[in-house]
Amino acid sequence: MAHGGTQAALAGHATHAGHHHEPQSFWRRYIFSTDHKIIAIQYLLTSLVMAAVGGFLAMLMRVQLGWPGRQWPLLEALMPNAFKGGRMDPDFYYGAVTMHGTIMVFFFLTTALSGGFANFLIPLQIGARDMAFPVLNMISYWLFPVAIVFALASFFVQGGAPGSGWTAYPPLSDREPLGQTLWLISVFILMLAFLAGGINYITTTLNLRTKGMSMSRLPLTVWTLFVTALVGLFAFPALMAAALMLIFDRVGGTHFFDPAGGGDPILWQHLFWFFGHPEVYIVILPAMGIVSEVLATHARKPVFGYRYMVGSTLAIAGLSFIVWGHHMFASGMSPTLGSMFMATTLAIAIPSAVKTFNWLATIYRSKMRFTTAALYAVGFVSLFITGGLTGIILGNPSTDLYFHDTYFVVGHFHFIMGAAALFGVFAGLYHWFPKMFGRMMNERLGKIHFWLTFLGIYGTFFPMHFLGTAGMPRRIYSWEAYQFLGDVATLNHIISISAFVLGAAQLIFAFNLFYSMFRGPKAERNPWQANTLEWWAPSPPPHGNWDEAEPVVYRWPYEYSPKYAPEGVDHIPQWLPEPAVATAGRDGAGAR
Amino acid sequence: MPTTTRKPPRTRHRLRRQGAAARPPVPVIAGRRVDTPGRIPPNGRGGGGGWGGGPGDDEARARAATMATWMVVAAVTLMFMGFTSTYVARSAEPGWARQDLPPLLWWNTAVLLASSVTMELARRRARKGLVAGARRALGVTTLLGLAFVAGQVAAWAQWLAAGVVASGSTHAAFFYLLSGVHAAHVAGGLGALLYGMWRLGRPGTPAQMAASMTNIATYWHFVDVLWLYLFALLLW
Numbered sequence: 001m002a003h004g005g006t007q008a009a010l011a012g013h014a015t016h017a018g019h020h021h022e023p024q025s026f027w028r029r030y031i032f033s034t035d036h037k038i039i040a041i042q043y044l045l046t047s048l049v050m051a052a053v054g055g056f057l058a059m060l061m062r063v064q065l066g067w068p069g070r071q072w073p074l075l076e077a078l079m080p081n082a083f084k085g086g087r088m089d090p091d092f093y094y095g096a097v098t099m100h101g102t103i104m105v106f107f108f109l110t111t112a113l114s115g116g117f118a119n120f121l122i123p124l125q126i127g128a129r130d131m132a133f134p135v136l137n138m139i140s141y142w143l144f145p146v147a148i149v150f151a152l153a154s155f156f157v158q159g160g161a162p163g164s165g166w167t168a169y170p171p172l173s174d175r176e177p178l179g180q181t182l183w184l185i186s187v188f189i190l191m192l193a194f195l196a197g198g199i200n201y202i203t204t205t206l207n208l209r210t211k212g213m214s215m216s217r218l219p220l221t222v223w224t225l226f227v228t229a230l231v232g233l234f235a236f237p238a239l240m241a242a243a244l245m246l247i248f249d250r251v252g253g254t255h256f257f258d259p260a261g262g263g264d265p266i267l268w269q270h271l272f273w274f275f276g277h278p279e280v281y282i283v284i285l286p287a288m289g290i291v292s293e294v295l296a297t298h299a300r301k302p303v304f305g306y307r308y309m310v311g312s313t314l315a316i317a318g319l320s321f322i323v324w325g326h327h328m329f330a331s332g333m334s335p336t337l338g339s340m341f342m343a344t345t346l347a348i349a350i351p352s353a354v355k356t357f358n359w360l361a362t363i364y365r366s367k368m369r370f371t372t373a374a375l376y377a378v379g380f381v382s383l384f385i386t387g388g389l390t391g392i393i394l395g396n397p398s399t400d401l402y403f404h405d406t407y408f409v410v411g412h413f414h415f416i417m418g419a420a421a422l423f424g425v426f427a428g429l430y431h432w433f434p435k436m437f438g439r440m441m442n443e444r445l446g447k448i449h450f451w452l453t454f455l456g457i458y459g460t461f462f463p464m465h466f467l468g469t470a471g472m473p474r475r476i477y478s479w480e481a482y483q484f485l486g487d488v489a490t491l492n493h494i495i496s497i498s499a500f501v502l503g504a505a506q507l508i509f510a511f512n513l514f515y516s517m518f519r520g521p522k523a524e525r526n527p528w529q530a531n532t533l534e535w536w537a538p539s540p541p542p543h544g545n546w547d548e549a550e551p552v553v554y555r556w557p558y559e560y561s562p563k564y565a566p567e568g569v570d571h572i573p574q575w576l577p578e579p580a581v582a583t584a585g586r587d588g589a590g591a592r
Numbered sequence: 593m594p595t596t597t598r599k600p601p602r603t604r605h606r607l608r609r610q611g612a613a614a615r616p617p618v619p620v621i622a623g624r625r626v627d628t629p630g631r632i633p634p635n636g637r638g639g640g641g642g643w644g645g646g647p648g649d650d651e652a653r654a655r656a657a658t659m660a661t662w663m664v665v666a667a668v669t670l671m672f673m674g675f676t677s678t679y680v681a682r683s684a685e686p687g688w689a690r691q692d693l694p695p696l697l698w699w700n701t702a703v704l705l706a707s708s709v710t711m712e713l714a715r716r717r718a719r720k721g722l723v724a725g726a727r728r729a730l731g732v733t734t735l736l737g738l739a740f741v742a743g744q745v746a747a748w749a750q751w752l753a754a755g756v757v758a759s760g761s762t763h764a765a766f767f768y769l770l771s772g773v774h775a776a777h778v779a780g781g782l783g784a785l786l787y788g789m790w791r792l793g794r795p796g797t798p799a800q801m802a803a804s805m806t807n808i809a810t811y812w813h814f815v816d817v818l819w820l821y822l823f824a825l826l827l828w
Binding site for chain 2: 132133195199202203204206207208233234236237238240241242244245248252253254255256261262263264267270271274456
């Protein structure tokens with residue numbers, strides 16, 4: 001009944017079917033597509049391939065750090081240049097460090113969340129048929145593989161991949177071989193891609209919302225993706241400017257940053273971290289939005305403190321631009337300036353705590369369905385708390401000076417912008433997979449994947465805090481050369497073994513993903529009984545998203561377990577008109 | 593579950609005003625909280641989809657295009673703020689030496705200013721529906737834009753001929769960097785001008801033409817003002 005009722009209620013809206021022709025050829029439909037859903041899947045799959053590359057590099061690093069000095073004949077046979085004489089080449093190690101960080105931050109987490117989920121969810125959740133600029137959207141995606149080619153090409157040019165780390169600090173990055181130039185070009189192109197994408201996300205969210213979808217009714221995923229795009233718009237140009245100047249230094253003989261010619265490397269640090277710290281939130285904010293959505297849906301409870309969730313998102317985004325100096329406490333900053341940056345850094349704990357307590361309140365006394373997506377969302381909260389607490393320690397100049405550039409920092413940021421953001425990606429993938437591909441993922445495999453990943457992450461990154469406390473520097477190739485680090489050998493073994501468990505668990509995910517994509521059981525339109533608009537569309541949604549007219553929105557997106565609802569109804573979707581509410585559930589309308 | 597009939601909420605009134613299907617008052621469930629959290633404005637601004645034929649679509653697309661133009665302006669401004677902050681910091685260091693800029697830059701500046709005038713002429717003509725006149729003015733703007741880029745290249749050639757290279761001094765390095773990146777943005781603007789000439793040849797209402805021209809003009813005037821700023825910075 002409700003379906004018919006909904007259609008009747010929509011009768012006053014313009015019907016768009018027929019105004020836009022679905023592309024028929026394979027190339028226009030799947031390769032050079034302008035459909036936001038296809039572009040989202042292109043972004044997601046490409047970024048997952050990059051995650052595999054970045055993860056593989058991490059495994060190689062853990063081989064070296066777990067058993068430094070040991071010979072690996074098998075690896076030598078596979079990669080003779082990287083493992084000369086069976087031992088990892090130090091230059092290759094530092095190239096792996098740089099490319100692992102670059103790939104995971106830029107080519108996986110940022111692109112999966114801001115490229116993949118933003119593309120898929122924004123038009124569907126606001127009731128639009130596509131992005132505001134579909135062709136620009138396609139260009140945004142295709143710049144991404146171009147950037148990948150430049151980045152990966154650095155492995156194959158003379159001198160290999162750059163060894164200056166993902167922060168590319170001069171003067172080291174001024175002196176690195178050709179690979180560093182390719183790295184800079186790659187990052188510049190990627191920033192262009194992100195800007196093109198971000199312009200689409202912002203304009204689409206502000207202009208193409210369907211009837212009734214006020215900003216105060218936006219799902220939290222759209223809110224966070226929208227704010228993330230705004231953060232990117234203000235942050236990416238700083239890195240683009242810095243990258244251009246460094247390219248000039250390297251190929252034009254200028255000395256913007258190179259101290260050998262009178263340049264100032266600290267200027268690079270200012271520009272890099274003006275971009276770099278907001279980048280942390282470019283990665284984590286969308287994950288926060290996904291987790292809020294997944295928790296409410298699977299806990300069958302309204303998101304606690306919706307307005308505060310939106311406010312804290314805006315507060316985090318704003319504060320992210322005035323904290324960059326905390327990355328430079330050890331660069332000779334004046335104590336007064338350091339205190340100021342400490343205050344702004346610690347202030348971020350307030351909106352972050354608001355979010356955390358709201359998630360806990362959302363799941364408190366809920367009827368949580370522990371699906372794989374829900375497990376990943378709960379796991380995200382755990383990782384975010386752990387990583388956030390160590391952030392407070394690093395936000396203080398007095399303690400940061402001790403922990404700076406040690407494994408304590410590595411443990412901290414891997415919890416927050418590595419593992420927590422990764423859990424956001426997984427929560428989103430398991431949650432929206434049925435909508436993306438019209439099939440269900442295997443829940444049993446998903447849960448095995450979750451537990452191995454969760455334990456693997458804690459086993460890998462938690463002990464790193466102890467390594468840092470013991471004084472083990474980050475980006476170190478042969479820590480065993482330092483006598484005072486003799487006691488950390490066991491910890492390094494444990495970390496490496498945990499990392500291998502973590503890496504192996506992802507093979508289960510890869511199998512589940514591709515098997516379910518083609519062979520998984522057919523998904524219903526709304527398998528999780530969720531309230532947001534995308535679940536009103538068929539699974540997978542057709543070209544143009546909506547069969548006939550766009551949906552109309554009648555309420556906020558978190559109307560779960562309402563006390564007023566009839567018996568057996570635990571959710572009232574956004575698209576359901578009020579006459580249907582009274583009878584929702586009796587004919588499956590609410591679950592449609 | 594008790595139910596009551598009550599006056600339809602504000603949501604319904606707004607929807608009706610905006611052309612949604614009118615519906616009679618309906619039985620609703622007491623104690624419901626469909627608008628949680630409270631005081632939500634009932635309707636979004638959405639025009640109803642990413643493409644299609646409705647007037648709402650055109651309006652939404654025009655708004656989106658204007659917004660996108662301003663975002664490009666914002667992003668480019670921020671990138672040049674990055675350059676400027678480095679310039680200011682470096683110029684305060686000991687050993688900073690400013691060199692005399694090529695005199696040709698004054699002529700180039702005049703050419704760019706003239707192009708802004710013709711751009712404005714094109715925009716106003718498009719708004720009045722004078723398509724042919726607008727295309728002519730856009731053509732002149734394109735030629736002036738090309739002349740500016742050629743003039744900048746000639747200025748670099750003059751400096752290079754005089755032995756002033758980017759690696760020679762930081763001021764020279766900034767000149768080549770700032771004018772080069774700016775010229776690249778002008779080249780992007782030339783692409784927009786060509787698109788504008790093509791757009792004026794396509795069917796459309798004067799309002800659509802004017803909206804398109806306004807966005808192109810916004811960007812063109814922006815690169816003009818940006819150059820004035822950069823020129824002043826390099827002279828400083």
